[in-house]
Amino acid sequence: MLRRWNRHSIRSRLFLLFLISTMTLLILVCVLYYQKTTQIIHSKISDLAEKNISQTAGLFDLLLEGYDSVTKSLSSNSELLRLVMEKDREEVDGEVGFISERAITNLLGATYYSRDDIIGIHIISTSGKVYSYERRFAGIVDRNYSSAEWYRKLVESNGRMVWLGLSEGSLINSILQQDTVFVFGRQLYDFNNYKPIGVVLIETDPKPILSALSNVTISPNSRVYIVDPDNRVIATTDPGIPAADNMEKEYPSFEGLPRPSGNEVIVDNRTDQLIVSANAAMANWTVFGLTPKADISAELAQTRLYLLIVIAAVIVLSTVLASLISRNIAKPLKLLIREMKQVEMGNFRGAVNVNSYEEINSLVSSFNRMVLRMDELIDRITLSSISEKNAELQALQSQVNPHFLYNTLDMIYWMLDERENDRLGRVILSLSQMFRYSSHWEEASKTTLRQELDQMRHYMTIIENRLEGRVTTGIDVEDRWHDAPMPKMTLQPIIENAVKSGLEPMDLDRPGILRVYAEADEEARELRIVVADNGIGMSEETLEHIRRLIKEPVFGRNAQSEPGTAPARRGIGLPNVHHRLVIMFGESYGLRIESVQGEGTTVVIVMPLPVFQEGGCIHEHINR
Structure with missing residues (x-):
């Protein structure tokens, strides 16, 4: 393989190298770009889903707090409770009884008009008397309510708030069964002896709940569920699949799905769906948002298609450019190689004339100058070698002068010492030592x-x-x-x-x-x-x-001397x-x-x- 590659011409090599390099760089950039884009999109969608479900859980808690305050206002209304107990004991009758019942209805109406989303308020006493204030068809009561599951939960609540969730139609009005309502209630107690005197049931418009749930959706196929601790669906944006009896709808199983503890938000993308969950603390419910990852990857499909088109276009363009560039570079280089073979054989009189890229022209010009001046350079090298040897001889000769000076000063010192001229001798000796020290x-x-x-x-x-x-x-x-x-x-x-x-x-x-x-x-x-x-x-x-x-x-420093003056020593x-x-x-x-x-x-x-x-x-x- 290597020998076959070596037999290729320089034009073929340049063509293949340019094409392979371009393709490798292009594919690497596209892969990195696609991976980074995928990572950014998934990260942003996860962050968006986390923020949305956190805001939805907070908004849901605010709605439930408002509903809770409505029931508390009724359960703490002493006048309302007194009238219900009196009617329940049949202490009033006739015209007075009618006035008492009208007063109960008025109190319920005051609460009804305090909020725009209340559809109906119902109080059922322990004796079975029902007091209602509804938007329409008031007073048509389903007499089988006492055996219903919702009624049992209210009776057994011991005064706690009971969130019954969404219902396909009213729970107590047998005629209003075509509209979906959000239902909740609590048990009413006598403040004096803390005995139950009945239950209050409130039905509201589900639009605020469903609107809050719709904030969690991040794609057309996103589904949002509110699930209680028993995995029962309280509210959802999923129309569901009708079961065999056409009475209930089938929803996904929530067993094994991650449930948050406290105020945390959980994001799980380990399956084929992006699952986010948060707690609605007011009702001990969990809000789940399920989004298919196929929806998240929809934008990535367009990116992939765009990258494939770019790669195909660049491949065609790179092939054309590689052919042109390799031919333009190879032609003058072939001429240069041919002339270099002549120089190798000893012919220094040839010259190469090309008109190509600036770098190749510079290379050819340098080659021509090199050939013309080769003999001159050889002579200069010879002369340089001779000059270097002469410099070495001069350096060796220069070492003789300081030693001659030391020896001469030492000789003068000994001559003065023999004549007992100590003072001058010390001066000469000091001078000798100074010269010796300063020259080493x-x-x-x-x-x-x-x-x-x-x-x-x-x-x-x-x-x-x-x-x-x-x-x-x-x-x-x-x-x-x-x-x-x-x-x-x-x-x-x-x-x-x-x-x-x-x-x-x-x-x-x-x-x-x-x-x-x-x-x-x-x-x-x-x-x-x-x-x-x-x-x-x-x-x-x-x-x-x-x-x-x-x-x-x-x-x-000498460069700073005044013009016309000699530089400082x-x-x-x-x-x-x-x-x-x-x-x-x-x-x-x-x-x-x-x-x-x-x-x-x-x-x-x-x-x-x-x-x-x-x-x-x-x-x-x-x-x-």
Whole structure:
């Protein structure tokens, strides 16, 4: 397979690679897009169903609370209860009895007109007397009510609210059987001896209940059920399937369906239906919403169809583009390959002329230039090799000069020592040691505080002999800091500036004092090497200028020189020392300068506080 692939031309390879890459990317994008779209749709529908059923359960509880308050207003109406008991005992008769019955009816009417959705209010006393206030056909009572299930529940309720749910027609009016009503009631008690005196039955318009249930539907095939703890359907938006006796309707079984506890909402999508459920706490009922997943996936079918059309169109377009692009790329490359074979055979006089893509044209032009200049490049490489060897020889020769200087200074020292010229001998020896120290830059120019102090002592030997006692040096650095690492040539530039700019210009009758000491700040984790003099100091303007100068980059400072002037000499001054400290330790470290004109100058070298271990010391600070 690999050999067969290798025998294909570059045009065939480009065509297949372009087509396969495009198809792979297209299919991957479509699959990811479809999965993400499916996930988003299912998530949004689940969230919508959860919010809807939660709102519906809350609305249903509000409706039931309103109905509950209606029954409570009747059961707590002492006048109504008194009249019912009197009529029940037949304490009134004739015209007075008629007035009492009319008063009961009026009280029921007041409650009836307090709400728009009440269809009928019925009070059945323990003696069997019925008092009704209905929208129409009042007084036509089904005399078989005493054997009905609903009546038994009201009698056995012990005063609790009884929610009887939806009913196909009135439970007590034998004529009104064509309209669906929502029925509830409770038992009435005598407040004096807490004995039952009858029951109240209220029938209401079911539209508010059904309207609340319709909020849960999220598709045309969604079905909503209100189910009691015994899995009996109280209300539903499902027309149902008529049973064999045509008296009841068959509904899905609610056994095993998840029922929430408390105020939680349960969303179950493990089956072929999206099931959401919530509690109607007022009646201890559960609201179920069942939506077929096929309805949820209806929108996804259109997305799939759209993606298939896009894939087919892109396949056709990619095939055409792959053919055109592979042919345009392959033709100039074939010419280039043919000419490269000529170069491989030693022919450097050929040239390729093509007019293709910019990158291929650039490649061909580069090839032509490469062929034309190959001999020249070979000569340059040869000359470069010779120059490199000459540079190495010069570098070796340059090492001879410092060693010759050390040996010469040592010879002068011994000659002076033989003639007992100790003072001049010490100066020559110090100068020799300074040259030797400053010319050795191994280990990335790192040294220790001990070596820097030794270098300072050599320098001050020369200065003190030159100034003949005008400068006194004091060094107070604890031995434990002597092994602290620091950049090489840090102290000498600072000491040199202190001597030349601060101590030498002083009056001859005023002795110059140069102090070097170390102090540690444990809280800031800093080691500070202080170089202080009692010289002439400097003004605030000069001090600020120097502070700005040491903050500037060392490289490129000559670019700031005035036009027409020679660039400043690059020495190892305070800016150089500061930047080497920053490079070695970080931006938080370096030089800090304080000065008072006429009193002196203090330069502080701030380094990280070292941590000493057996065999040496290390710094806590890690320069990042």
